[in-house]
Amino acid sequence: MSTKCDRRRGEFLLSAAASIGAVLSASALASLIAGCESDTTKPSTTGQMVQFDVSTEPALANVGGVVKRTFGSNNGGMPVFIVRMGETSFVVLSSRCSHDECEVGLPAQQNGALVCPCHRAEFDPKTGTQTKPPSGRGPTGPLQRFSATFDPQTNILAITF
Ligand code: FES
Incomplete structure (x- = not known):
């Protein structure tokens, strides 16, 4: 299932590649992925x-x-x-x-x-x-x-x- 973060990441990558005509480096991709994984605004239903x-x-x-x-x-x-x-x-x-x-x-x-x-x-x-x-x-x-x-x-x- 796609999340808003996944969609934003994908939109950003397409936009960045299209506007600068360049391929993002592996470290830039890793940074983008890590940024979304540490997103503190994810919904929480922990039961706590x-x-x-x-x-x-x-x-x-x-x-x-x-x-x-x-x-x-x-x-x-x-x-x-x-x-x-x-x-x-x-x-x-x-x-x-x-x-x-x-x-x-x-x-x-x-x-x-x-x-x-x-x-x-x-x-x-x-x-x-x-x-x-x-x-x-x-x-x-x-x-x-x-x-x-x-x-x-x-x-x-x-x-x-
Ligand atoms: S109305 Fe768009 S984020 Fe709240």
Whole structure:
């Protein structure tokens, strides 16, 4: 199965060879391949659970609050959005855009959309559903959602990646 990284690598190689009329050296090819293999933005579904103390984030004290946090290499090292949906319910969404993997930003205002800076796709922070497709393109799908369980006794949100 071809990945976006494979396609980009192939497109780059064809473009480079066509524009300079030259053959890339073996070391240049090895460098390109190694660059993609070390890509830290690959999706992650490791099953690893992390615990997050919601009380440490003032922005999550009220329903509708959203924060963006990174949990090590989970989600390929990219942050996730943690959204407070109710007194005891939260949604956790990847910030990786479903179009071309740019990092989606926090809403500009309360209850606003999550907006991708690359091609302006927009996502519903309550569900991750794409509400506006990338500029000049069709819909590309929702943000990945991770399972999360909240314990109101301890204020701990357990997120499974
Ligand atoms: S990468 Fe997000 S809209 Fe294109």
